Amino acid sequence: MDAKTIVRPDPDVVARVVARICGDYGERAVTTRAVREHHSHGEGLADAALPDVVVFPRSNEEVAALVRLCHLSRVPVIAFGVGTSLEGHVAALYGGVCIDLSQMNRVLEINAEDLDCRVQAGVTREQLNAELKGTGLFFPIDPGANATIGGMASTRASGTNAVRYGTMRENVMGLTVVTADGRVVTTGGRARKSSAGYDLTRLFVGAEGTLGVITEIQLRLYGVPEAIASAVCQYPDLAGAVNTVIAAMQTGIPVARIELLDDVQMDACIRYSKLEGYRALPTLFFEFHGTEAGVREQSATMRAISDEFGGSEFQWATLAEDRTRLWKARHAAYYATLALKPGTTALATDACVPISRLADCILETKADIEKSGLTVTIVGHVGDGNFHLVVLYEPGDAGQRERADALARAVSMRAIAMGGTCTGEHGIGWHKLDLLAQEHGEAVDLMRSIKRALDPHGIMNPGKTVPS
Numbered sequence: 001m002d003a004k005t006i007v008r009p010d011p012d013v014v015a016r017v018v019a020r021i022c023g024d025y026g027e028r029a030v031t032t033r034a035v036r037e038h039h040s041h042g043e044g045l046a047d048a049a050l051p052d053v054v055v056f057p058r059s060n061e062e063v064a065a066l067v068r069l070c071h072l073s074r075v076p077v078i079a080f081g082v083g084t085s086l087e088g089h090v091a092a093l094y095g096g097v098c099i100d101l102s103q104m105n106r107v108l109e110i111n112a113e114d115l116d117c118r119v120q121a122g123v124t125r126e127q128l129n130a131e132l133k134g135t136g137l138f139f140p141i142d143p144g145a146n147a148t149i150g151g152m153a154s155t156r157a158s159g160t161n162a163v164r165y166g167t168m169r170e171n172v173m174g175l176t177v178v179t180a181d182g183r184v185v186t187t188g189g190r191a192r193k194s195s196a197g198y199d200l201t202r203l204f205v206g207a208e209g210t211l212g213v214i215t216e217i218q219l220r221l222y223g224v225p226e227a228i229a230s231a232v233c234q235y236p237d238l239a240g241a242v243n244t245v246i247a248a249m250q251t252g253i254p255v256a257r258i259e260l261l262d263d264v265q266m267d268a269c270i271r272y273s274k275l276e277g278y279r280a281l282p283t284l285f286f287e288f289h290g291t292e293a294g295v296r297e298q299s300a301t302m303r304a305i306s307d308e309f310g311g312s313e314f315q316w317a318t319l320a321e322d323r324t325r326l327w328k329a330r331h332a333a334y335y336a337t338l339a340l341k342p343g344t345t346a347l348a349t350d351a352c353v354p355i356s357r358l359a360d361c362i363l364e365t366k367a368d369i370e371k372s373g374l375t376v377t378i379v380g381h382v383g384d385g386n387f388h389l390v391v392l393y394e395p396g397d398a399g400q401r402e403r404a405d406a407l408a409r410a411v412s413m414r415a416i417a418m419g420g421t422c423t424g425e426h427g428i429g430w431h432k433l434d435l436l437a438q439e440h441g442e443a444v445d446l447m448r449s450i451k452r453a454l455d456p457h458g459i460m461n462p463g464k465t466v467p468s
Contacts, residue, residue: 008094009075017073018053021066021097028056028103039078039098043145043334044086044348045431046395051078051098058103060176060184060215067213068182070097076462077180079209081151082124084143086348087429089155089208093463099213101150107131108216115221116173116190121150121214128219137221140165143425144331150214155427156206160330163249163383164256164289165222167425172205176216180455190218203450208427209461211454225289228256229299230323231314233306234281238262238366238378240309241282242359245382247305249355253298257287258383259330262366265337265377265390272336273329277315284311285330287323330379337377337390344375344392347401349408349431351415352386352424361418362387365411372403386424413438433467 022029030036031053040048057063070077076096083090092098105122112135119128126146128139143152143159151157153175158167165171174188188194188201204211235241245258260282261269267280286302288295303314317323329336338346353361362378369376369389380387391407393400412422412435422428422435437444447466451458 009073009096013073014052014075014095017069017075017097020069021053021055024065025055025057025062028058030054030056036098039080039083039100040091042083042085042088042090042429044346044426045088045091045429046345047088047091049091049093050095051092052095054080054098054100056100056103060178063099063101063104063178063213063215064182064184066097066099067178067180070459071181071457074457074459076459077213078461079150079154079213081122081148081154082146084145084147085151085155085429086426087423087431089427089429089461089464091430093430096459101148101213101215104215110135110137110221111190112137114190115223116218117221118216118218119149120216121148121153123149125149125152132221136224138224139171139219140222141168141171144334149217149219153205153214153217154207154209156425158381158384158386158425160257160259160327160381162381162386162425163258164254169202169205171220172201172217173220174218175201175204175214177204177212177214179212180457180460184215188218206427208429208465210451210465211460213460227288227290227292227295228318228323229288229295230317230326231286231288231299231302232278232283232317232326233286233311233314234266234279234283235312236281236310238282239359239363240311241284242362242382244284244306244309244311246355246358247308248302249383251301251305253301254290255286255298255302255383256289257285258381259285260362260378260380260382260387261285261330261333262378264340264375265333265379268336268340268377269329269333272339273332275329285326286314287327333377333379334390337392340377341375341392343394345395347391347393347404347408348388348426349391349411350380350386350388350424350426351411351420351422352384353415353418353420355385357418357420358382358385358387361411361414361420364414365389368407368410372407374400374403374407376407381424384424385420388426409435428465430464433465436465437467
């Protein structure tokens with residue numbers, strides 16, 4: 001987009017649009033500062049930018065009417081789920097209308113025989129799995145936060161189960177999308193494959209709300225495994241833990257989850273989640289899915305590999321409540337890191353590399369962390385080469401924020417140089433715009449062409465995903 005197409009619109013025009021929306025939607029259109037501030041930022045990037053109004057639609061038609069009004073008035077539109085994004089995706093950089101989809105939260109259909117379902121964008125992953133109880137099915141994509149399915153599709157989320165079940169890219173079969181001019185279009189379908197036309201579903205998955213507003217999602221489902229077992233193994237050093245992962249992936253063990261916590265992150269989780277019987281050492285959390293015999297075979301092979309790299313005895317969790325407690329501690333890693341230094345702010349970032357380069361990337365990053373003087377944790381879905389940093393800094397200290405940004409940029413550039421990506425699952429938002437160009441080069445021009453074609457007035461989540 002040309003820079004001139006994404007400047008803040010005329011205040012009088014915005015005021016008229018806000019007045020019109022407030023008249024049409026009543027109490028479901030909110031202009032109070034507290035609500036606007038809540039919708040001005042995500043979870044992992046403190047920098048905020050307020051929308052002019054927050055609207056809570058309940059149907060595709062209401063979303064379409066809102067977008068048509070904004071299209072005609074050249075007013076920005078920002079879709080909002082529950083605000084768990086990490087790279088500034090929902091900040092209203094140019095003001096405008098925030099469309100909060102939390103009231104579009106119905107599971108529309110479950111097709112148990114075909115292992116699929118259709119949900120509205122405001123359904124959360126935990127809500128969906130609660131609805132699936134009793135069907136023998138589950139939805140495996142688990143980014144940690146109880147994110148909305150619409151937000152997960154928009155950011156192409158993955159998470160702890162991605163090494164076995166894939167990401168949202170592989171598990172979204174179709175979408176309903178409101179385009180930038182207010183049309184309601186349906187992409188994909190319920191068939192497991194299709195060769196009909198352009199793959200518009202994949203175009204909107206991961207577009208971060210810059211091409212349209214996702215309102216409904218058709219999803220793949222999976223049968224609940226006959227047996228599930230979780231285990232924890234600790235290592236004397238980070239290299240041993242990472243090399244265990246590399247060997248396991250190269251061996252082809254179909255592990256469902258394999259999560260890395262460095263010594264600092266493990267210390268944080270022990271304190272925050274009251275984990276007993278563990279030490280502040282580099283640690284791997286495993287989960288195995290399959291038949292009873294299959295799980296035994298996978299775990300035995302995994303244990304043999306772990307022993308080669310100095311791993312401790314496996315501590316098992318086979319009961320559902322024990323597994324829940326273990327993974328709850330893993331999912332609370334972000335908050336556990338914040339608790340290490342109360343009053344600080346967190347900057348979260350991620351990178352993903354080919355599995356053979358994982359040890360190099362993590363160990364070099366660990367060396368950068370030690371030089372930075374900042375408190376930083378490493379945690380990651382390392383089975384597919386993806387890991388995260390949570391960097392703590394004093395919010396009023398410009399020098400610390402500069403070092404935090406430099407550290408995040410360094411890990412991104414290192415990953416790109418190793419044949420990887422600056423983000424495995426967080427997305428680009430506005431915080432990694434320059435890194436997208438570093439990673440994709442001339443292909444960014446094609447992305448700009450797509451943006452111009454589908455959003456000629458530049459109103460859809462402007463300033464994000466694709467650099468101007």
